[in-house]
Amino acid sequence: MTTPTDLTEKAQSVADTHPAHPEPAGVSIHGLSKRYHAGAVALDHIDLDCPAGEITVLVGPSGCGKTTLLRSIAGLEQPTNGSIRIGGHDVTHTEPQRRGVAMVFQNYALYPDKTARENIAFPLRMARVTKAERNNRIDAVAQLLRLEGLLDRKPAELSGGQRQRVGIGRALVRGPSVLLMDEPLSNLDAQLRVEMRAELLALQRDLGTTMVYVTHDQVEALTLGSTVVVMNGGKISQAGIPEQVYTRPENAFVAGFLGGMNLIDGHVDTRHLISGEARISLPRHLHSFHGRRITLGIRPESLSRGRASDDELGATGPVVLTELLGSDRMIHIGGYSTALRMREEHHTPVGDSVAVRADAADIHVFLPDRDGERAQLP
Structure with missing residues (x-):
């Protein structure tokens, strides 16, 4: 070559x-x-x-x-x-x-x-x-x-x-x-x-x-x-x-188009994002969105296994799909407005319940009532 x-x-x-x-x-x-x-x-x-x-x-x-x-x-x-x-x-x-x-x-x-x-x-x-x-x-x-x-x-x-x-x-x-x-x-x-x-x-x-x-x-x-x-x-x-x-995508469209960011719609109830039939625990700095509808953004590679602390995002749900991508896999966690996708190395059977977490710095918030523009975080 x-x-x-x-x-x-x-x-x-x-x-x-x-x-x-x-x-x-x-x-x-x-x-x-x-x-x-x-x-x-x-x-x-x-x-x-x-x-x-x-x-x-x-x-x-x-x-x-x-x-x-x-x-x-x-x-x-x-x-x-x-x-x-x-x-x-x-x-x-x-x-x-x-x-x-x-x-x-x-x-x-x-x-x-x-x-x-x-x-x-x-x-x-x-x-x-x-x-x-x-x-x-x-x-x-x-x-x-x-x-x-x-x-x-x-x-x-x-x-x-x-x-x-x-x-x-x-x-x-x-x-x-x-x-x-x-x-x-x-x-x-x-x-x-x-x-x-x-x-x-x-x-x-x-x-x-x-x-x-x-x-x-x-x-x-x-x-x-x-x-x-x-x-x-x-x-x-x-x-x-x-x-x-x-x-740092400026709106939800860019976030979803480039890199396939997870975009979860819901409304904030004090410490949680209520999405579909499930809840996502939010880090403290996002509690100020209480009562508002938001779109939560998190990239698949930013999620990892484990229980979240008060300063982290946390989610739990059943695996509804697993995809082999070669060196790693993409698992889809159900229960939310859109399945939450996470990359991991090992196989996880469909139906298993998993708990995942993400650092506060890796979380993005977009505002549906403003054409999905990026929110200014506190």
Whole structure:
């Protein structure tokens, strides 16, 4: 497998072959909205800055607006309102080919009757780059992406990972200031996705290209992103560095989408959260929510076996499901509005009653009457 050192040397080769390779450009989006004639709202007043030379990942469920936002940056969608600036220049109404961006699509979008070399060369031919320059750029990109021995094959003769590399090569060969990627790994098998993810990250770091990357895969988002932007319903639910978005979600949607946090609805009765037919004991600092409905958040990895102290969260219930995840298991504890999930190493039979606890510092509280926003804890 290609090492980071190999990629650095190959990336330098590409840079040397692109004497006029532009500097990476930041993308700034202000007040961007996209409404269709039927009244559907795809984007609702988006404000976002994508730093130059970094990876900004747009993540969210299907229909949340992430691909529409990416296509708007590319110039393939015309926004209803708002502005898009690339490298400080307003490109809101600029033609796609004049924006200095290149896009890699989910379905590769390769010409089936052309070889890999011809597919990579296509944008250069359209730009009337000389044959010698085309060949130099293609050879450099092919070396970078490990396509040297595959350039004379047509897409049908390539594997899924190889076709994806050709699609990436066709974008890179143009020397874009911004590289846009629309779920480029979604058609690959699980193992190849992991390998390609590592290669993409090393490639971006070595070339220094600004990348805006769309995915619905939370692991991909947290692994690749310098900035992670969680979208829902055409809006940005939260944006920030991966660690911040994961450890301190601003609302219940982000908490549940990234990392699958346990979200238990109920009302607080002095020292307990009443949820379904069961109770969860609360640490002292949450007693101030007495009489209010809240959504309690706790990640599966934050729970452990044992009886809780007064300064900890405590729950008891029957195991209703156990899932083998490989090196550990996920058990589901029933009786609450939603089953409470906990990771553990050992098998626990369905039906066994278990007591679990969590540190106060690992507990999150969200407010249903405020669209699930994060509560300010005392």
